[in-house]
Amino acid sequence: MHILTAEARTHYLEKYPIDDFFSFDINPYLEVRQFDKGEWIFQEGSFPDTVYYMIEGKAKLYMTHKNGKVSLIEYLEAPLFMGEIELLNEARYTKGIQTVTKTICYSITQSCKEKLLADALFLRRLCVFLGEKATKMTSKYTQNQAYPLENRLAAFIQLSADQGVYKEKHTEICEYLGVSYRHLLYVLAQFCDERILEKRKTGYQIIDKNRLAQLAQEVL
Amino acid sequence: MHILTAEARTHYLEKYPIDDFFSFDINPYLEVRQFDKGEWIFQEGSFPDTVYYMIEGKAKLYMTHKNGKVSLIEYLEAPLFMGEIELLNEARYTKGIQTVTKTICYSITQSCKEKLLADALFLRRLCVFLGEKATKMTSKYTQNQAYPLENRLAAFIQLSADQGVYKEKHTEICEYLGVSYRHLLYVLAQFCDERILEKRKTGYQIIDKNRLAQLAQEVL
DNA sequence: TAAAAAATATGAGATATCTCACATTATTGT
């Protein structure tokens, strides 16, 4: 991670204005930070003392279970807050966040914590963010229980396919969808058998869009 | 549902003070409402125009999937907010909430919406509530993926057992744990086989507390 | 209090998903 200054800082602050998040001047408390691909923004189990607002990039939120299993809980895509729960509750330790791409964040030091927690403008935005987060987690959670991988994968392929080609890393997706690598491959193979997908060098080509949509549409 | 007035209202407002949630006088906007056991507080799919703060009682949060499956998402136990997300986002339709016991709630009409959304005191409390909700859903969600029913049920029995006796409705619990009724019964039978539980008229008696704890402790 | 509805119970067979073992390609760091 390194801190951007001068032109770079100004560049981002102009491109992604953040003044209207606060009713006081946030500039003295704000840094523009860049994380390289693969860097950890929060180490799992640490006690962060910074709130981040990611403006560019993509990251993954992880947690490790007692039994050693690691869950990729979700993909985080800009714009979003990170470490905001730790701002509200004292000494809350965090889950792990690792960048997937180069990532630019605004960091806000806890030295203005009091101001933040008294600022209705900021709090309101935080409420909306947290509410959406809760809603999103709830729906993802309930879906996973209610549908087999066949349906969830179909929905995911629709979402993530680019120009009719699905091309994601199996190792990541199986974690994200909460199934074993083996099983993911089984279901992909099954889709190929059924002529829904076709495996090519470039990735999996969608050849039966309708059938895929039909499988996916079960999932809301 | 009926609205409590006079002594009843005063009684609850004294027992569960709520003034310190707001920096303005909430009294003109507040009603004390009572829901009977089994009543629906929110009908699934409706657009609620009231924020509730449940002060006594217990309810269930449901959602129905496209495939007709119904998920019991969570048990709601006082104190907590309901309909708060709908306050923040316009026209958000809600999941279904049904009471399990007689329930007392403070209701706040949207006529003071502007005041609420400008009140840092209230917003801060809402943030904490939403943050906890998100965290809770996330951990429940990830656990369900990472552990078989054996472990999750053990944990749940520990939580819900009263005086060493587990006595819940199977029909509800299987929904809550996201498994079929049949499978829940299998695993309960298995616990009996293994002499962890013993089935009696009064419920399932825990006879091997250690083994149960061992199974449960896998789950964080 | 009889009939209807809900909850409990159990068997049998299917399916979704997992673990492990191992072989074969990419990708990446030095």
Place this chain on the structure above:
DNA sequence: ACAATAATGTGAGATATCTCATATTTTTTA
């Protein structure tokens, strides 16, 4: 460019979980 590491791919066998059918008991309601 080579070794190390990560990602891909596949088989075989186990286990977790589901669906459906059906019977019994308990609770609710007219």
